[in-house]
Amino acid sequence: MLKKFYQITIFPYTLFLLYLMFLGMGRFQFDENVIRIEPVYSTLSFIENTIRWWDIVRIVLGNVLMFIPFGFLGWVFPKLTDLKSLMYAFISSIFIVEGMQYFTRLGIFEIDDILLNSFGVFVGFQIRRFMEKKFTHLVL
Template structure:
């Protein structure tokens, strides 16, 4: 990646990531025809609800959108070190992301506009980790 491209990417990311974040928050609380549940739902057994969803869903497209979407949609947050240099450290990024996603999942629970699902926390965090790995690979190529 050339220095010029790196600079354009960095500047574009800084402008676009806030809008992308708002878009994701919209999807998490209001998207996909979501309406308020009659009661609060919490799922704390790791990967049980995802495995159950995959086993009971016939449509492969729905499985891909749900499972891989939870990973892919969060990969851009692995690049947050561009905006916040302290987040260039993997451990710091993951701790900060986990704090944020647990707050968001809790808000879904308390507003009943979603479910607190540990699987979402896990899959979203995997997405951030993949994004961080991509970011570091691209950054190392830019400096080489």
């Protein structure tokens, strides 16, 4: 039951997320290409220089939470049922998306985004495994 719902909703969800990553949340085209490749530094700098906690939660936690559904991709693509294959496919894909943000200047290529998004996928994978073990009757 949950698998079928997931299979129906993950494609529109992915499109919505791509919209947010390129055009949503007040995005604008930068005058120049921006890249931040120091892991964790840009996130800590953002937290340090942001006054409103809501902005910190929305951006940092959002970068994790919004990607949890991709931890369930094994329900759509059987080759992605193990963590290694899932993470390899996801990190490759998010690297391409971050590169597209850089080249279109509709975002910033940030290593921290890749790390946070990948952590979200890992959390989603762990949730999926737990659900498959404990709630088999709901998952199918």
